[in-house]
Amino acid sequence: MQIDQIYTACLSQASYFIESNGEAAVIDPIREIDYYLNKADRTKSKIKYIFQTHFHADFVSGHLSLSRATNSPIVYGPKADPNYDCIIAKDGDFFEIGNIKLQFIHTPGHTLESSSLLLFDEEGNQHSIFTGDTLFLGDVGIPDVAQRYKGLSKEKLATLLYESINNKIKPLDDEIIIYPGHGAGSACGKNMMKETVDTLKNQKKVNYALNGSCNKDEFVEKLIKNLPDPPAYFPENVKLNKNGYDDIDKILIRSNIAISIDEFKNYILDPSIIILDTRSVNNFIKSHIKNSIFIGLDGRFAPWVGEIIKDIKTKIILICDRGREKEAITRLSRIGFDNCLGYLDGGMKKWIKKGNEISKVNSIRPSEFTDILKLNKVNILDVRNISEHAKKHIEGSINIPLSKIENRKNEISNKETFLHCAGGYRSVIAISILQKLGYKNFKNIEQGFNGILESDLNENCYSSSQQLVL
Template sequence: MQIEQIYTGCLAQGAYYITSNGEAAIIDPLREVQPYLDRLIRDDVKLKYIFETHFHADFVSGHVDLSKETDAKIVYGPTAKPEFEAIVATDNQIFEVGNIKIKVLHTPGHTMESSTYLLIDESGKNHAIFSGDTLFIGDVGRPDLAQKAASMTQEQLAATLYHSLRTKIMRLEDDVIVYPAHGAGSACGKNMSKETISTIGNQKATNYALRANMTEAEFITEVTEGLLPPPAYFGMNVAMNKKGSQSFETVLNNGMRAIHAIEFESVADETGALILDTRNNKDFSKGFIPQSINIGIDGDFAPWVGALIADVSQPIILVTEIGREEETVTRLSRVGFDNLIGHLQGGFEAWQKTGQEIDTVNRITSEQFAKEVKIGESKIIDIRKETEYSAEHVEEAYNKPLASINEWIKDINPDTHFYLHCAGGYRSMIAASILQARGFRNFTEIEGGFNAIAKTNVPKTNFICQSKILK
C-alpha cells in the first residue's frame, strides 16, 4: 500500500493517490488530470474509484474527466445529488482497492453530503482518514457555506458538525493519520495549521474544536465566530462540481489562443473581456494596457481572481509573462474561470512595439512616502487583512481590506489624494489596477508596502482607526 499526498500550494489543497496490489484510488483530484494518469502508467495500476469528500466550493474537481479517461467510478457520500453517473454511498459502506478497504463515514456539517473516508490497511487496522473539509489540522470546516442548499442556518450546520466529529471521528484510534483537503491559506476554514498531516490523537490534544469537554453550544459559538463572508465564486464552483464542467483540455485550448497585439484591443472589446495582466507588480506599475487588472501569477493568484472577479462566466483575455501562458490558464481553470478568450501573443513587449497607448501606476518608495506623508493630514489606505492591520499599522491609516474593495471603493472622494499600501506590494497593485480601471487616479501606491514602511521613521501604532468613510 502506498499513499501520496499531492499538495497544491496556491490553492492550499491536498489530493490523495492510493495504490494497493495493482489498483488505485484518488481522493479529491484537481481539474487537470494528466498528472494522475501519468502516475497510473508509472505504477502500472488501474484506477478503480475516485472519491469525492463533498461538492467543493473553492476549486473545480477533475472527477468527471478522470472517470471518462479511466472508467473509474466516482463515489460520493450519502445525500449527494450529482448530475452525472456516480455511486452515492451509504454510511459505513466499504469499497475494496487491492488489499485495502475504504470505509465511508458520513460526517455532515461543513456540507450535508460531506464524508470522511477511513482507510483500513491489509491487516484490517484503521490506518488513516481522508477528512475533506470536515476536519483540518488545527481547525474544522466552516459551517456557513452550505446554508442555502441545506435550508439550515450556520448554527444548525455547526451543531451537525459537532456530532459528526464526536460520533464518527473522535472515536477512532489516536494513531489514525489525518489527511485533510486543505491547509493554511484556504478560505474553507479560519484557523488551519501550515502542517498538512497529523493524527487523531494530536488533534484531540491541540485542535480547539475537538476539546474533550466541549459542549455543543461552545462549539457552535467558537466555530462560527469571526467568519468572513465566503468568496463570491464559491457557489459557482459548487454548481460546476455538481453538474460537471467542460473538459480541461477545451479550456486550455481556448486560453492558449495567441492574439496579435494589433487585434488584441478589438477582440477584448468585441467579447466584453476583462484584460487580466498576471505579471509581477513591479513590471506592471511601469507600463500596462489601459483598463487591465493586475493579479500576479506569483502569489495567491487563483483565490484572488475568484474573490475579486467573482463571476466565473466573465470573459477573460490574458497578458502573461512569455512562457507562462499554460500555467496561467491551468490555474484559472482550477477555480472555474473557463471563459478564456486567449492571450496576448508575445506578451506586453509586443504591445509596446506597436506604439499603442500604455498606462502606468504612480508608485513611490517607502523612503519617498516617509518624506511626503503628513500624519493626521494625509489620507492613507491600508488594504491588508484586519488582523495584519491591528497588529501594527501607520498612524491614522484607514483599514480597507482588498477583499472588500468593491464595497469601500464607493466611499472614495475622487478629489482627495490618498496613499495606498498592503504588506509587500502584491495586493496594493491589484487594488491600484482596479481603482484606475474605474477612473480613480487620485492616489499614490507604495512599493514594498508596510514591510518597507516599517523600516522608515513613519509613526506606527496598533491603535485602530474607527473612521469608515474616506471624504
C-alpha cells in the same frame, strides 16, 4: 501501500493517490488529471475508485474527467445528489483497494454530504483518515453556505459538524494520520496550520474542536462568528461539480490562442471583456495597458480572480509573460473561469515595441513614505484583511479589504492617498481596480506594511484594535 498527497499551493488544496497491490484510489482530484494517470502508469496500477468527500465550492474537481479517462466509478457519501452516474455510499460502507480498505464515514457539517474516508492497512488496523473539509489541522471546515440549503441555518450545520467530529473522528485511534483537504490560506477554514499532515493525537492537543476547550454551544458560536459571505464563484463551482463541465483539454484548445494587436484593440472596445494582466508586480507597475486588472501568477492567482471577477462566465483576455499562457488558462479553469478568449500575442514587449500607449503605477519606497509621514498628515488606505489591520496598523489609516474595494469605492478619497497591503501584491491589484474605476491619485507603497515595519517609523505612529467587523 503508498499514499501520495498532491498539494496545489495556489488553492491550498490537497488531493490523494493511494495505491496497494496494483489497485489505486484517488480522493478529491483537481481538474487537470495528468498526474493521477501518470502515477497509475508508473505504479502499474488501475484506478479503481474516485472518491469525492463533498461537492467542492472553491475549485472544480477533476472527478468527471478522471472517470471518463479511466472508466472508474465516482463515489460520494450519503446525501449527495449529483446529476451523473456514480456510487452513493452508505455510512460505514467499505471499499477494497488491493490489500487495504477505505471506509466511508458520513461527517456532515461543512456540507450535508461531507464524508471522511478511514483507511485500514494490510493488517486491518486504522492507519489514517482523509477528512476533506470536515477537519483541518488546527481548525475545521466552516459551514459551506455556498450551497444555500433551504431551511438549514449555518448554526445547524455547525452543530452537525460538532457532532461529526466528536462522535465519528475523535473516538478513532490516537495514532492515525490525518490527511485534510486544505491547508493554510484556504477560504474553507479560518485559522489552519501550515502543516498538511498530522496525527489525531497531536490534533487533540492543538485543535479547539478536539481538545475539549469548548462545549457544543461555544463551538457553534466560535465557528459562525464573523463568517464571511462566500465568493461569487463558490456556488457556481458547486454547480459545475454537481452537473458537469468540459475537460481541461477542450478549454486549452479554445483558449490557448494568440490574439494579434489589431484584434486586441477591437476587443478592448467591449467593456464586458476583462483584460487580465498576470505578470509580476514590478512589471505591471512599470508598464501596463490602460484599464487592465492585475492579478499576478506569482501570488494566490485563482482565489483572487474569483474574488475580484464576480461572474465565472466573464470573457477574459490575458497579458502574460512568454511561456506562461497555458499556466494562466489552467489556473483560471481550476475555479471554473473557462471563458478565456486568448492572450495578447507578444505580450507587453511587443505592445510597447509597436508604440502603443501604456500606463504606470506611482510607487514609493517605504523609507520615502515614512519620511513624508513624519512631516505631514496623509491619507492611507490599508487593503489588508480586517484581522491583519486590527493586529497592527498605521494610526489614522482606513481599512478596506481588497475583496471589498469595489463595493466600498464611495468611501475612498480622490485626494492623494498612499495605499498598502502586507507585502505589495494585493495593493497593486487594488490600484488596478481603482484605476479602472477612474481613481488616479494613488501611490503604492512598495513591500507593503512589512516594508514599513522595517523602516524607522516611530512606534507611536502605529495602533492596534480588537474591532474585527466593519
